[in-house]
Amino acid sequence: MNQAFRHHGLHTLGSISKELKQQRERQEAQEKICQETAAKAERERNLFTHFVGSVTPLPHADRFEFQQQPPTPRPLQHELDEQRVLHEAMSDEFDVSTLLDVDDQLSFRRTGIGLDVTRKLRSGQWSIQRQLDLHGLRSDEAREALGQFIRLAHRTGLRCVRVVHGKGLGSPGKTPVLKAKVQRWLVQKKEVLAFVQARPAEGGAGALVVLLQPGKRKLY
Template sequence: MAVMATMKDFAALKGLRRDLQEQEKARALALAERARQEAAIREEANLFRNSIGQIAPLRSKAIDKALHLPDAPLPIPRQHLADEQAALLESLSDEFTIDTLMDSDENLSFARPGVGMDVLSKLRRGNWVIQAQLDLHGYRRDQAREALGEFLRQSRRRGLRCVRVIHGKGLGSVNKEPVLKHKVRNWLAQKDEVMAFCQARAADGGAGALVVLLKSSERA
C-alpha cells in the first residue's frame, strides 16, 4: 500500500511541474507580445516626429492674438445734410417781395416772364389736375418756409406738374392778417421750378390756397 501511495504522489508532482511549465511558457509569451507592441508604438512615434520635423509650442501672450473688431458703421453725412438745409433756407428769403415782379395781378396770380397768359388762364380755370398738396395750417413761418421748399423739391423729383399749397386765410392769426398767405406767394416766386401760380377756385380752397404750375422735368 505504501508503494502505491508513493507512486500517486510522484504522479501528482509530475503533473504540478507540467502545469508550472505551462504557466511559465504562457507568461513568457505574454511578455514577448507586450514588448513587441511597445516597440511598434515607439517606432510609429519616431516616424511621426521625423515626418513633422522640429516644432515649437504656441505662445499664449495676448499681443499675439488676432483681434476681430466689428465693422465700423457708415458715416452719417451730417455736413452734407446741414449744407442742404442751409441752402434750402437761403433760397427762400423773407426780404423778397413779389410786388417787384411783372405779370402779377390783384387776383394773386403770377406767371414767370416768358409764360403765356393762356397758361395762366388755364391754371385759373382748373385745366390741370392737382397731383399733390401741402397744408401749412398750424405752421410757424420758419417751419412753413422749410416745408414749402421740401415739398417743391420732392414734387419736382416725382415729375409732378400741378400742386396745391394751402396756406389758410389768416383768420386765426393776430389782427386777422393773412401773413403766411403773402409769405407763400413771395417764396413761390423765388423758386425757378415754379412757372405760375394763382388763387385756387372756390371748390379747391379759394382764398386759402394757391394752385402752382411747375416746370416739366426729364422724368415727366
C-alpha cells in the first residue's frame, strides 16, 4: 500500500511540475509577444527619425502665421454699366455735319468755345500729352478703344491728346471711313471741348488733335 501511495504521489508531483512548466512557457511567450509589439510601435513612432535623422523643433516664438487677404471685389456691374453707356453714347448714326466748322479741315468746337481755341490747337500751342493709334482696328474695336482712351485721359487730368485714324488709303475706294466715324464719336463725348486736324508733322489728315475738359487728376 505504501508503495502504491508513493507511486501515486510521484505521479501527482509530475503532473503539477508539468503544468507549472507549461504556465511558465505560456507566460514567457506572452511576454515575448508584448515585447515585440512594443518594439514595433517604437519603430513606427521613430520611422521619420530613422529615415531622415534627428530634427530640432522650431521654437514657438519663430512661427509666423500668414493671413491671406481676400481679393478686392471687382465692381462688375459698374463696369458693365460703363460699357453700356459708352456704347450708347457713341452712335454711328449721329449727324455731326452741322456741328463742324465749315473750313477745309472740318474742325469742331463745343458751344461756348471761341475760335482762338481751335486756332491755338492748329498752331501747336497745346502740348500733346498722349496718343491713340487706331490703325488696323475694326469699326467696333476703334469705337471702344477711343471711348476708353478719352475717358481715361480725362480722368488722369490730360488736356490735349492726338487720335490717329489714318488717311484711309487702304480702304475700298480710298475713302477715309474711319476718319468720319472718329469725328462723329468725338463730338458725342462730353469730355471733348474741341478738335482740329493735326499739323503735317503730327499726322496731317490722318490724325486729330483733341482738347479735353479740365478733369481732376486720379491715379489708378
